[in-house]
């Protein structure tokens with residue numbers, strides 16, 4: 001079966017077409033600047049030349065039609081007709097408390113995802129636009145929704161209820177949801193597979209460290225706690241997001257700087273983190289470069305990031321009362337040997353030891369723990385699209 005995986009953003013659409021007989025990617029690509037001037041599609045078929053198509057793309061329906069045209073094009077397409085697509089898997093950011101697992105899409109599911117828009121006002125609307133466009137263009141093809149929040153729904157109440165008046169949880173659904181769930185699920189399953197041990201026998205901490213970062217504590221295959229919360233702002237310090245700060249700072253700064261709610265929201269989400277502390281960039285590569293040239297604040301941002309990772313790993317090990325496996329994934333997790341070494345050096349009290357030579361690489365799947373280490377440490381490139389394709393194939397079967 002061939003599965004089309006879609007990840008719709010407000011002005012972009014990423015896609016991958018999988019052949020599930022061997023899980024190979026037949027084609028992938030990106031539509032950019034939907035609804036804006038200069039919109040384009042970059043289509044990358046396997047074993048054929050990349051195509052860049054510059055054309056007017058006013059909405060998600062046009063974008064998806066364009067993707068389907070590219071996939072079936074006689075010259076650079078990879079399938080002969082749309083009928084070859086067995087199902088479509090959609091990445092949806094917020095599934096609230098309602099969606100605890102991957103779900104076949106019908107009218108009720110669309111209505112439920114729409115109800116969750118207040119919880120993800122920037123992310124759920126493009127996801128819904130993608131679903132609606134696909135349902136109109138491919139009315140007979142099953143559609144499946146895979147939620148970023150779903151894997152974390154196994155968290156116990158003690159992890160997800162905030163120390164706020166309980167009525168806000170009841171009235172507005174204010175609780176911790178967690179994000180990057182598909183990535184944490186993929187790498188945890190993959191680590192168990194590499195080890196050849198059932199997930200149910202393992203205590204794991206998975207670290208998704210990229211532009212947005214989160215850590216999850218997974219016991220017997222179930223998330224018990226995670227660092228992101230009601231929104232992806234909570235937890236670790238990130239590229240441009242502050243992560244945890246004393247909440248009283250917010251009203252203090254608003255008063256001092258005369259900021260509106262929108263401005264303070266932007267400050268916390270877009271001007272903080274590596275960018276805010278270093279003053280250099282939200283991209284760790286640039287921050288590392290500046291630090292190597294002696295930039296004090298760049299080095300401070302890096303040290304703070306490492307320290308916060310260690311802090312959450314330590315807390316989570318205590319929460320789940322042990323650790324068998326530590327996993328690093330995403331842009332920084334996969335590509336920064338310095339970060340992995342600095343973090344693991346602080347965890348030797350857990351009898352966690354890495355092979356520092358083996359750790360010197362980027363972007364591949366590898367065990368980096370030493371033979372004597374009680375805790376196995378892996379770097380596993382994340383593959384959310386494959387997880388979505390697998391879920392979709394399983395559900396429609």
Ligand code: AMP
Nearest residue numbers: 210211212283284285330331332335336
């Ligand atoms: P992601 O959001 O998963 O795409 O990750 C983006 C982050 O990964 C950015 O902060 C990048 O600086 C970081 N990253 C990507 N490649 C490298 C690298 N070679 N060394 C250090 N950080 C990297």
